[in-house]
Amino acid sequence: MTNPYLPYEAEVIERIQESPTLFTLRLRFTDPSVHDAYRFAPGQFNMLYLYGVGEVPISIVSDPIDEQILDHTIRSVGRVTRGLSDLQAGDRIGVRGPYGRGWPLTVAEQRDVVVVTGGLGCAPVVSVINYIMRRRERFGTVNIVQGVKHADDFIWRERYEQWQQAPDTKVLIAADLGMPLWPWHVGHVTDLFDELQFDRERVIVMMCGPEGMMRVVVNHMQAQGVGDDDLWLSMERNMQCAVGHCGHCQYGDKFICKDGPVFCYRDIRNLFGVKGF
Amino acid sequence: MTDAVQYLERDGLQDLIQGLQKAGYHCVGPQIRDGAIVYDSISHVDQLPRGYSDHQSPGQYRLQQDDNPRCFAWANGPQAIKPYVFAAEETLWRSLRDTAGELQFTEHVVDVGPLAIIGVRACDLAALYLQDKHFLHAEPRDPGYLARRQQLLLVAVNCTHPAATCFCASTGDGPRATYGYDIVLSELDAGYLIEGRSQQGLTLLAGLPTRPATQGQLEQGDEESHQAVAHQTRRLPGHNLKQALFANLNHARWEEVAKRCLSCGNCTAVCPTCFCHAEQDRPALDGTSSDHVRQWDSCFTQGHSYIHGFTLRANTAQRYRQWLTHKLGSWHDQYGRSGCVGCGRCISWCPVGIDLTEEAAAICGDGEP
Numbered sequence: 131m132t133n134p135y136l137p138y139e140a141e142v143i144e145r146i147q148e149s150p151t152l153f154t155l156r157l158r159f160t161d162p163s164v165h166d167a168y169r170f171a172p173g174q175f176n177m178l179y180l181y182g183v184g185e186v187p188i189s190i191v192s193d194p195i196d197e198q199i200l201d202h203t204i205r206s207v208g209r210v211t212r213g214l215s216d217l218q219a220g221d222r223i224g225v226r227g228p229y230g231r232g233w234p235l236t237v238a239e240q241r242d243v244v245v246v247t248g249g250l251g252c253a254p255v256v257s258v259i260n261y262i263m264r265r266r267e268r269f270g271t272v273n274i275v276q277g278v279k280h281a282d283d284f285i286w287r288e289r290y291e292q293w294q295q296a297p298d299t300k301v302l303i304a305a306d307l308g309m310p311l312w313p314w315h316v317g318h319v320t321d322l323f324d325e326l327q328f329d330r331e332r333v334i335v336m337m338c339g340p341e342g343m344m345r346v347v348v349n350h351m352q353a354q355g356v357g358d359d360d361l362w363l364s365m366e367r368n369m370q371c372a373v374g375h376c377g378h379c380q381y382g383d384k385f386i387c388k389d390g391p392v393f394c395y396r397d398i399r400n401l402f403g404v405k406g407f
Numbered sequence: 408m409t410d411a412v413q414y415l416e417r418d419g420l421q422d423l424i425q426g427l428q429k430a431g432y433h434c435v436g437p438q439i440r441d442g443a444i445v446y447d448s449i450s451h452v453d454q455l456p457r458g459y460s461d462h463q464s465p466g467q468y469r470l471q472q473d474d475n476p477r478c479f480a481w482a483n484g485p486q487a488i489k490p491y492v493f494a495a496e497e498t499l500w501r502s503l504r505d506t507a508g509e510l511q512f513t514e515h516v517v518d519v520g521p522l523a524i525i526g527v528r529a530c531d532l533a534a535l536y537l538q539d540k541h542f543l544h545a546e547p548r549d550p551g552y553l554a555r556r557q558q559l560l561l562v563a564v565n566c567t568h569p570a571a572t573c574f575c576a577s578t579g580d581g582p583r584a585t586y587g588y589d590i591v592l593s594e595l596d597a598g599y600l601i602e603g604r605s606q607q608g609l610t611l612l613a614g615l616p617t618r619p620a621t622q623g624q625l626e627q628g629d630e631e632s633h634q635a636v637a638h639q640t641r642r643l644p645g646h647n648l649k650q651a652l653f654a655n656l657n658h659a660r661w662e663e664v665a666k667r668c669l670s671c672g673n674c675t676a677v678c679p680t681c682f683c684h685a686e687q688d689r690p691a692l693d694g695t696s697s698d699h700v701r702q703w704d705s706c707f708t709q710g711h712s713y714i715h716g717f718t719l720r721a722n723t724a725q726r727y728r729q730w731l732t733h734k735l736g737s738w739h740d741q742y743g744r745s746g747c748v749g750c751g752r753c754i755s756w757c758p759v760g761i762d763l764t765e766e767a768a769a770i771c772g773d774g775e776p
Contacts, residue, residue, distance in 0.1 A: 133499070133500065133514045133550050134547035134548075134549075134550075135499045135500060135699070136499075136500050136512050136514055137500075137502075137512050138512065139509065139510045139511070139512065160509075179502070179699075181502055181504055181510060181690075181697060182502075182504075182688055182690035182694075182697040183688055184686070184687060184688045184699075185686065185699075205715070207715045207716050208715060208716065211715075220508075221508060222504075222508055222509055222510045223510070224502060224510060224512060366714060366715075367712070367714060367719070368710075368711065368712055368713055368714050368719075370684075370685060370686045371684075371686065371701075373547050374545065375541070375542065375549055375682070375684070376683060376684050376685070376686065376701070376704070377682055377683030377684070377704070377706070378683065378685075378704075378711060378712070380706075380729070380733060380737070382653075382732075382737050382740075383737040383739075383740035383741050400653065401653075404656055405725070406719070406720050406722075406724075406725030406728060406729065407729065
């Protein structure tokens with residue numbers, strides 16, 4: 131039996147500084163057979179291991195069809211991520227995964243899509259947006275909504291501008307604090323909800339970010355008549371094993387790492403928003 | 408019990424230990440250490456806590472010796488058999504780094520020989536069943552746990568002396584062992600009723616100087632089990648408290664118990680079903696390798712709910728609520744039953760004597776939501 135906790139060596143192919151605190155590591159498994167066998171779905175995550183320091187769960191940003199490289203966009207905030215931030219091309223780390231359940235992409239086909247992200251929550255959904263954009267004809271109207279605290283935190287501007295050019299696609303961006311030449315909305319992301327274009331009978335909403343923000347989105351969508359089955363959230367908790375053993379991501383009767391991180395709202399509505407869980 | 412029940416003289420237990428050793432088992436059994444009964448390596452019946460009994464109450468555990476001829480006239484001490492399957496600390500893997508910075512990951516293989524535990528109580532068998540469900544019944548299975556579990560032989564002893572903190576009768580897990588063992592004993596004043604269950608158990612039994620148990624001995628064994636039930640005064644207010652607990656997430660009692668709770672994690676350390684563990688890296692001093700190690704963790708620690716820069720469960724009320732709603736509530740959905748087996752350890756070993764049954768009753772009332 132293979133040890134489910136054992137990482138595989140990966141090489142940093144490129145390190146990109148996205149913002150003062152955000153960076154992307156582009157990785158490739160050093161063993162080509164491991165790299166070739168590796169498959170993931172948007173919304174899943176990997177455990178990245180920094181030698182001598184520890185592991186941290188990071189969502190995969192790449193598109194599953196990008197077979198060459200695995201992208202992880204990380205905020206430098208804790209012991210491991212600060213260390214990962216110091217890596218350069220050529221450095222080696224450990225990677226194991228992918229873990230968890232990703233976004234309901236099959237369910238979403240032929241439907242209108244609303245993707246809402248807040249703060250630094252954009253990373254877990256960028257892969258889903260990429261996925262949809264590359265298969266644009268399979269989906270209805272697409273709304274991409276992103277809220278950030280400070281305009282500085284807004285990364286991947288080119289991608290959003292590019293997505294905006296796609297047919298039947300709406301991109302709405304808001305920053306609580308703007309800056310000179312900020313072309314988007316200044317204020318809360320929720321101010322923009324009236325501009326969303328979707329048919330509530332055939333919409334699917336995917337969201338990621340602070341739970342307070344997701345609560346607001348859920349309330350808004352419910353008021354619009356969107357059902358709980360059509361609301362999907364990516365949740366975050368402390369995760370150490372990623373296979374449902376260590377207990378840190380316990381969320382009622384769920385393990386976020388294994389039963390999530392993407393959940394249908396219906397399945398977590400009893401506990402969602404209750405402080406302390 | 409049936410015709411298969413045999414009687415073994417008290418000294419015959421030594422034959423059982425020797426039989427196990429001969430069959431290749433390292434034996435572990437109850438003995439006294441630091442003023443408490445714990446499980447440790449055993450090779451002779453003289454090491455058993457003969458004549459000892461215990462007094463337990465919320466926040467209290469005391470042993471006393473008298474002229475009782477029995478070796479198992481006590482209720483469980485702080486240590487369950489959990490450490491023998493889910494090790495308190497275990498290396499998961501090692502990373503090796505060469506001078507070029509390249510990494511190699513090597514598996515840490517848990518290499519343990521056959522282990523026999525003598526004296527296992529029904530509550531701990533129920534706890535083992537639950538830990539098996541957690542670590543083995545879903546993919547991926549835990550390799551360290553599996554390696555230890557596969558080598559385990561269990562000699563149960565029906566509990567005849569429950570402590571004041573015990574409530575296994577109310578959870579349905581004791582005092583009599585009904586599953587999960589290889590051999591079961593019922594201790595009488597001069598010897599043991601003994602019965603094999605697994606093939607290994609039956610084989611071992613065949614090599615012991617036993618004789619068929621008499622009707623009187625069987626009745627004595629049954630009577631002692633009934634007494635062990637009758638002596639239990641604590642109980643949980645219902646078998647499935649999930650709805651009642653989750654309907655009361657804002658109950659004033661959570662804040663009230665938090666004023667007494669030290670958030671020390673003793674309850675989770677002695678709980679035979681708690682499975683939380685933390686992982687950390689331990690780099691070698693020469694910089695060429697680093698061990699990735701896991702250790703038991705507790706949902707009462709600050710680090711347990713840490714996530715990118717803040718602690719999700721910052722106060723004790725939230726931590727106690729997390730523990731109780733999980734133990735008595737969410738386990739039903741996750742593992743098909745409550746996570747509490749009624750061993751009462753969390754009551755005895757709580758430094759301030761918080762009584763889980765009392766808290767559950769205060770929050771759940773009679774168990775109805």
